[in-house]
Amino acid sequence: MRTRFTDMFGITHPITQGGMQWVGRAELVAAVANSGALGFLTALTQPTPQDLTKEIQRTREMTDQPFGVNLTILPSINPPPYGEYRKAIIDAGVPFVETAGANPVEHLADFHSAGIKVLHKCTSVRHAVKAQELGVDAVSIDGFECAGHPGEDDIPGLVLIPAAADRLTIPFIASGGFADGRGLVAALALGADGINMGTRFLCTAESPVHDAVKAHLIAADEHQTDLIFRPLRNTARVARNAISRQVVQILSDGGSFDDVRDLVVGIRGRTVYETGDVHAGIWTAGLSQGLIHDIPTVEQLVSRIVNQAESIIENRLRTFTG
Numbered sequence: 295m296r297t298r299f300t301d302m303f304g305i306t307h308p309i310t311q312g313g314m315q316w317v318g319r320a321e322l323v324a325a326v327a328n329s330g331a332l333g334f335l336t337a338l339t340q341p342t343p344q345d346l347t348k349e350i351q352r353t354r355e356m357t358d359q360p361f362g363v364n365l366t367i368l369p370s371i372n373p374p375p376y377g378e379y380r381k382a383i384i385d386a387g388v389p390f391v392e393t394a395g396a397n398p399v400e401h402l403a404d405f406h407s408a409g410i411k412v413l414h415k416c417t418s419v420r421h422a423v424k425a426q427e428l429g430v431d432a433v434s435i436d437g438f439e440c441a442g443h444p445g446e447d448d449i450p451g452l453v454l455i456p457a458a459a460d461r462l463t464i465p466f467i468a469s470g471g472f473a474d475g476r477g478l479v480a481a482l483a484l485g486a487d488g489i490n491m492g493t494r495f496l497c498t499a500e501s502p503v504h505d506a507v508k509a510h511l512i513a514a515d516e517h518q519t520d521l522i523f524r525p526l527r528n529t530a531r532v533a534r535n536a537i538s539r540q541v542v543q544i545l546s547d548g549g550s551f552d553d554v555r556d557l558v559v560g561i562r563g564r565t566v567y568e569t570g571d572v573h574a575g576i577w578t579a580g581l582s583q584g585l586i587h588d589i590p591t592v593e594q595l596v597s598r599i600v601n602q603a604e605s606i607i608e609n610r611l612r613t614f615t616g
């Protein structure tokens with residue numbers, strides 16, 4: 295399936311695996327690259343920029359296909375050394391970066407001078423248009439269905455994607471709620487040039503998380519996520535569990551971030567992935583978990599999505615036009 299996105303990034307399939315904290319490591323990203331899709335290592339999963347350099351090297355030992363790095367820029371009291379992570383990405387000669395979380399303007403010129411293509415992920419048409427004006431190469435737009443940060447506008451993909459298509463001239467991909475070939479065809483029909491997935495890749499054989507987490511995703515349906523941090527206007531969609539319920543309750547009762555700080559620390563989320571105790575902390579999952587019923591290899595998943603999409607276009611859709 296050839297689109298403006300596959301042409302620009304030189305990949306075979308119009309599918310990306312977005313950054314995933316604690317999950318976007320060499321094993322998964324190399325498998326995605328080997329499948330002909332585009333995977334992104336998650337820079338901040340690595341404790342230091344030097345560790346990121348090593349992780350890029352480790353990925354290269356597992357694939358000769360291109361891959362990228364996600365740089366998530368979030369407001370923080372003690373921000374990570376973003377400039378040093380940026381330099382590690384540039385020095386390693388990585389061809390693609392996915393920026394997310396905030397306006398990428400501070401990083402764009404350096405990435406572009408190094409010949410790196412920047413895919414900026416955002417959650418609203420106005421931010422997508424802004425990123426286009428800043429000169430990013432492509433946009434990934436996350437609908438309300440997505441895992442992680444959906445923003446505060448609550449616009450699902452069915453409206454967000456065509457609204458973005460009306461305003462963007464650069465290639466863009468649709469993100470949030472995609473898990474199969476039906477979603478890929480829908481995204482293309484709505485005007486996108488491909489899809490980005492997180493939750494679906496979280497539940498693959500190469501995803502470096504405990505099997506109990508994958509079993510939980512298969513058992514859960516589309517109802518079992520929570521939106522935490524809503525009153526703080528920093529909403530995150532996460533897997534519903536004992537901790538997420540507590541956080542929602544405390545904040546809706548008027549609590550402050552300090553009242554939930556210990557519950558939401560990142561290390562607890564990491565424990566979930568490492569030990570399989572799905573109630574140990576906050577971990578990220580989207581509505582697409584309702585469409586997940588198995589643990590394929592990445593190669594099986596990507597070829598299944600593309601084959602299903604092609605079959606829908608050639609068979610089901612054709613019947614409507616005679």
Ligand SMILES: Cc1cc2nc3c(=O)[nH]c(=O)nc-3n(C[C@H](O)[C@H](O)[C@H](O)COP(=O)(O)O)c2cc1C
Pocket residue numbers: 311312313314315317336364366393394395415436439440441442443469470471472490491492493494496577578579580581582
């Ligand atoms: C476990 C997990 C961790 C994530 N961490 C990040 C992150 O660190 N940075 C980021 O930009 N997006 C992150 N995301 C969001 C994904 O990159 C992607 O935008 C989102 O999952 C798309 O929605 P979907 O899960 O419905 O496919 C994460 C998603 C998951 C499932």
